[in-house]
Amino acid sequence: MLTCRQVIDTLGDYLxxxxxxxxxxxxxxxxxxLCPGCLELWESYRLVSRIPPKAEEIVIPEAxxxxxxxxxxxxxxxxx
Amino acid sequence: MSDARxxxxxxxxxxxxxTGAFRLLVExxxxxIYRLCLRVCRDRTSAEDAMQEAFINAYRALARFRSExxxxxxxxxxxxxAALGQLRRRPPEESVDIxxxxxxxxxxxxxxxxxxxxxxxxxxGRPDALGDLLESEFAVRLAAELEKMPEKYRTPFQLVxxxxxxxxxxxxxxxxxxxALKSRLHRARLYxxxxxxxxxxxxxxxxxxxxxxxxxx
Numbered sequence: 001m002l003t004c005r006q007v008i009d010t011l012g013d014y015l016x017x018x019x020x021x022x023x024x025x026x027x028x029x030x031x032x033x034l035c036p037g038c039l040e041l042w043e044s045y046r047l048v049s050r051i052p053p054k055a056e057e058i059v060i061p062e063a064x065x066x067x068x069x070x071x072x073x074x075x076x077x078x079x080x
Numbered sequence: 081m082s083d084a085r086x087x088x089x090x091x092x093x094x095x096x097x098x099t100g101a102f103r104l105l106v107e108x109x110x111x112x113i114y115r116l117c118l119r120v121c122r123d124r125t126s127a128e129d130a131m132q133e134a135f136i137n138a139y140r141a142l143a144r145f146r147s148e149x150x151x152x153x154x155x156x157x158x159x160x161x162a163a164l165g166q167l168r169r170r171p172p173e174e175s176v177d178i179x180x181x182x183x184x185x186x187x188x189x190x191x192x193x194x195x196x197x198x199x200x201x202x203x204x205g206r207p208d209a210l211g212d213l214l215e216s217e218f219a220v221r222l223a224a225e226l227e228k229m230p231e232k233y234r235t236p237f238q239l240v241x242x243x244x245x246x247x248x249x250x251x252x253x254x255x256x257x258x259x260a261l262k263s264r265l266h267r268a269r270l271y272x273x274x275x276x277x278x279x280x281x282x283x284x285x286x287x288x289x290x291x292x293x294x295x296x297x
Contacts, residue, residue, distance in 0.1 A: 003189030012266035016247075037193040041183065044273035047218070049241055053226050054219035060114040064128050068106060068135055075139055076099045 004038050007031045011045055087151040094142055102139055109152065110135075112243070113159045119238050120163035120231060123170075130166045134159035149252070156253040160235070167231065176230055178267060181274040194274065218276070225275040233268040236261055 007028050014028050032039045083090065083104045093101040113134060117127040138158050145154060184192045226234060239250040240261075251261040 003185075004183075004191035005185045005189035008183055008191060008270075012262050012269070015269075035191070037191045040193070041191065041273065044277060045269050048222060048269050048272040048276065051215060051219050051222060052242060053223035054216065055223035055227075058115045058118055060111050061128075064114070064131065065110060067128070068110065068132055069103065071132055071136060072103060072106065072139065075136065076102075079099065 001034075002027050002031050004031070004035060007035075007038050008041060011042060014042075015046060015049060088147055091142065091145060091147065091151055095145075102142065105151070105155075106135055109155055112152075113155065115243075116156060116159050116239075117163045117166075120160065120235055121166050122227065126166040126170065127163065130163040131159065133165070134162040137162065150249070153249050153252050156239075157255070160253055164231075173230070176228060178230060178233065178271050181271045182267070183270060183274075194277065221276060221279055222272065225272055225279070228275070229268060229271055233264050233271060236264045237268040237272075240265060 010024065010028065014025065017025055032042055085093065085101075085104075087105065087108070090101040090105050094105075110131070114127065114131050117130040117134070118124065121127040121130055134155070138155055141158070145151070184194070186192060226237065229237070236250060236254060236256075239245045239253060240247060245253070247258055247261055247265075251258045254261065256264070
């Protein structure tokens with residue numbers, strides 16, 4: 001049976017695993033069934049990857065969009 | 081102004097002398113680029129300077145752009161470098177030692193849990209109002225903890241788990257190999273789940289101190 005360290009080290013690949021499984025997936029799942037600590041870690045690991053962080057929506061300020069366009073105007077004018 | 085041409089079409093038009101095509105590319109991507117710059121810099125003034133610098137650099141380099149790369153990946157990479165440049169001009173961030181938040185093991189490789197909290201992790205998947213509330217609370221807390229994470233881990237996490245970039249594309253933006261990116265993502269997830277575990281442990285203790293002996297549910 002895999003150790004906790006081996007299981008936790010491979011959780012990234014386990015999270016992104018292709019459907020169909022592999023012998024290692026079976027071993028990880030056996031370990032998770034038998035080890036409450038790793039199961040708890042896995043569930044929270046999966047949760048932070050699955051739920052989008054809820055932060056203030058970021059919208060570009062109009063003044064900045066205008067500033068960028070003006071900077072481009074300068075570059076284009078200098079080129080032509 | 082919208083334009084039916086895709087990015088590759090606008091790039092070809094620019095390279096053929098239609099300089100105005102670049103404006104359309106800017107309009108199309110400025111929102112994403114601003115988000116990236118703000119997430120890396122975490123301060124509006126630096127993010128705005130980084131964004132302007134990014135578009136100027138992209139304008140100057142676009143004539144040499146070759147379509148083996150995706151335009152968006154190329155532009156993201158320029159913006160990321162500009163944002164990093166802004167970040168380096170500031171005094172270093174107070175550093176968080178991520179090692180302190182990694183799982184610990186005994187000599188046999190057995191995981192030593194730091195906390196065991198009733199109700200952790202929360203179960204936002206439950207199909208009721210409490211599930212929605214838990215998910216919302218969790219998502220707000222996750223965003224707050226993400227903000228405190230060192231840039232080295234924060235940006236990869238945001239590119240993949242917030243912006244939805246595939247690993248290979250995020251790795252290219254950050255100038256990393258895919259395995260290095262995966263390693264940073266793994267550590268970022270471990271960091272976040274540990275920070276959230278500590279948060280929920282504190283909340284559970286506070287709940288019990290207030291006379292709710294069954295703890296958080």
